[in-house]
Amino acid sequence: MAYPEGNRTWQIIHNAKKGGYGVGGFCVYNTEGVLAVIKAAERCRSPALIQFFPWSMHFQGPAFIKFAAEAAHAASVPIAVHLDHCLKPSDADMALECAFDSIMVDGSMFEEEENIRYVKSVVDRAREKNMTVEAELGRMEGGEDGLPTVDLESVWTDPGRAAEFVKQTGVHFLAPSFGNVHGPYPPGGAEKHWQLDRLEKIHEALGEATPLVLHGTHPLSDEMVKVGMAKGMVKVNQNRNVRNGYHKYLEENCSMVELTTLQVQGVEEYAKGVERLMVEVLGSSGRA
Template sequence: MLTSTRELLETARRNIFAIGAFNVYNLEGVKAVINAAEISRSPAMLQLHPSALKYGSSPLVALCLEAAEAATVPISVHLDHSTSVKDIDRVLQDGVRSIMADGSPLPYEQNLEFTRNMTRLAHSYHAIVEAEIGRISGTEDGLTIAEKEAKMTDPQQAVEFVKATNVDALAVTIGNVHGEYKSPPRLDFPRLEQIRMLLDIPLVLHGASGLPAEMIARSIQLGVCKFNVNTEVRQAYMQALKDEICGQQEKDLLEVTGEAIAAMQDVILEKLELFGSVGKAHLHETPYATVLAAAAHRN
């Protein structure tokens, strides 16, 4: 069932587990997420990266919304890492009610202004907004400790940022990176603990691909209630296609795509187990229409 991201995150936060947010690019990815969520009776999120939105446009958005609506477990649909006013406005018009307004590549003051404007726009649609301060990249493993710390989320600045923008969730940078970790990950848990003490909104950690189980568990205990996963699922998809296409036995198209779905599904099932959301679908019982009606009444 299509569910509010706010309701997913708040329920996860109250019950000390996290929601897996998986980037999808096509029907196979959507099926893998929904299948894994239904098998494990877990809530989950379908995330659209800007590159996926550019590729699939409104039909891909419609696919995600329809699949979420038809699912037997709570699923929300989220626009990930968008720096485009046009794209954010378009997906809101298409019915997406969860976005990440990503001004983190900008200088702080410009990030604040962009995020504040996008939050006003999204809230006018009764949508929720995730934002980011600090800077996560796929190359931060090569930085010195001082350089890496300079890019991390400053707890006091996070308080100022959330108050000024009125965002609903915050992605924090505590040593996490996008893509593969080139060296063993080192997360700044004291920094995360301080942020959690100062802020009363859901916290998000990007770059969950490759994080060991103990770091996932510690992050959840310190208030992270959403993890973004992309790299490992994409790798499983590409490897399955390579294995099937280059194999000795010639196979039908649907057999090949079925194997790719199964490969992604296995990775997603493993992540849902790590995030502690398996068997938690029953905790999310509020229909999305009820959530939207309540939001409209408040406004």
């Protein structure tokens, strides 16, 4: 199949866009996270994306990414493996040699013209690897575990530039900045700070060809995720929200049970958080 239609991430996200549901991009840090997303997706008959930060490439290494990709691709439902927030060109070089289905190129710390050059250079090389590319236009504040905190002011995405940015870079998915932030929101939360009119205009400018990606979902109510989806978001990134039960179980049992039990039950608790989102929020359950 031709590029990018033959790419696993492209298929998962475009099927979700056509079907009117969201697909979760679940950030994981260990084997338990990989297994939990696969278990949840298979039980819910839902597509999913397993996401890593560049931290995993360096700490766990390319062999771990290969393991995750092989496990994901062996699942009975469509699951892709994605690299989130590739900030450094050297990390992009490394990612292109790993087993990712797709990568997010984050040039938001650059001025727009340099961002365009950076993203386009990665897209051109990713094509040769049958990888698709997500990019951020504008800049979101904050940081996440495994990512450096961006100590720069937010730059909101200009709806009038969105389509041209996609055309100039060849990027396949766009992560807009419209008041969303990584990590805790300022007082008033997303309800106060999201510029929904801006998001709606970005969606209108891009049309059906370029799906939107929601970043900045912690903490975020189920209702606000649904609002974002109604305004055009298709890929919905998740990190801490789906891990709360897993963390609680580890805190309460890490010195009480054998390591094998801790891992098996930890995966189960982790999977429950992923399943809840698939069923109650994204609407992806039963779509695979």
